[in-house]
Amino acid sequence: MSAASADAPGRQPRLVKFRAMTPGDVAAVGALERAAYPFPWSEGIFRDCIRVGYLCRVAELDGQVVAYGIVAMGAGEAHILNLCVRDDLRSRGVGRQMLALLLERTREAGVGEAFLEVRPTNGLAISLYQSFGFVQVGLRRGYYQAAQGREDALVLKLALADPAGTDSSP
Numbered sequence: 006m007s008a009a010s011a012d013a014p015g016r017q018p019r020l021v022k023f024r025a026m027t028p029g030d031v032a033a034v035g036a037l038e039r040a041a042y043p044f045p046w047s048e049g050i051f052r053d054c055i056r057v058g059y060l061c062r063v064a065e066l067d068g069q070v071v072a073y074g075i076v077a078m079g080a081g082e083a084h085i086l087n088l089c090v091r092d093d094l095r096s097r098g099v100g101r102q103m104l105a106l107l108l109e110r111t112r113e114a115g116v117g118e119a120f121l122e123v124r125p126t127n128g129l130a131i132s133l134y135q136s137f138g139f140v141q142v143g144l145r146r147g148y149y150q151a152a153q154g155r156e157d158a159l160v161l162k163l164a165l166a167d168p169a170g171t172d173s174s175p
């Protein structure tokens with residue numbers, strides 16, 4: 006388990022712990038999801054993600070789930086499917102730490118590339134991903150449900166370090 010602090014300036018340090026998501030977390034994760042997105046995933050989707058062995062992580066603060074991240078891996082690619090932080094704890098580094106942990110695990114698994122979709126209107130998330138080196142490689146038209154019709158998705162990609170032994174440089 007790893008840890009980070011999620012402190013507002015001048016506040017008592019509070020420790021955020023990162024661990025694997027379990028079926029027992031799904032109700033709390035579902036509540037965060039519904040609070041964060043207008044078209045949330047169902048709790049069944051989170052249960053399926055755990056069941057099929059996706060990389061599913063939560064962050065815990067004071068015994069409560071406050072963030073989660075989900076990554077699907079296969080065929081040498083990782084797909085970041087979800088990343089979310091409780092709204093009152095945003096902009097304190099929890100999302101950055103969660104993304105760093107997810108990418109560390111994907112690198113350890115020998116995955117060469119990570120992909121994700123993000124709404125073009127989600128500037129905060131886009132700046133987080135760009136700061137990790139993600140670059141736009143595509144656009145999916147009408148990918149997301151939106152209040153009025155559909156919204157496009159930007160497709161972002163990050164080239165991860167070569168898995169050990171495959172680097173052909175001297």
Ligand SMILES: CC(C)(COP(=O)(O)OP(=O)(O)OC[C@H]1O[C@@H](n2cnc3c(N)ncnc32)[C@H](O)[C@@H]1OP(=O)(O)O)[C@@H](O)C(=O)NCCC(=O)NCCS
Binds near residue numbers: 041087089095132
């Ligand atoms: C996107 C999200 C996961 C980021 O998590 P977070 O904990 O708020 O982000 P962090 O505090 O780790 O900040 C990471 C970066 O985001 C950007 N950022 C964060 N807060 C910001 C703010 N108030 N204004 C502008 N940029 C901001 C900065 O680039 C920041 O980098 P820095 O740490 O070098 O300043 C979180 O805002 C969230 O859950 N949003 C709702 C769900 C969502 O949209 N998920 C992404 C779906 S693709």
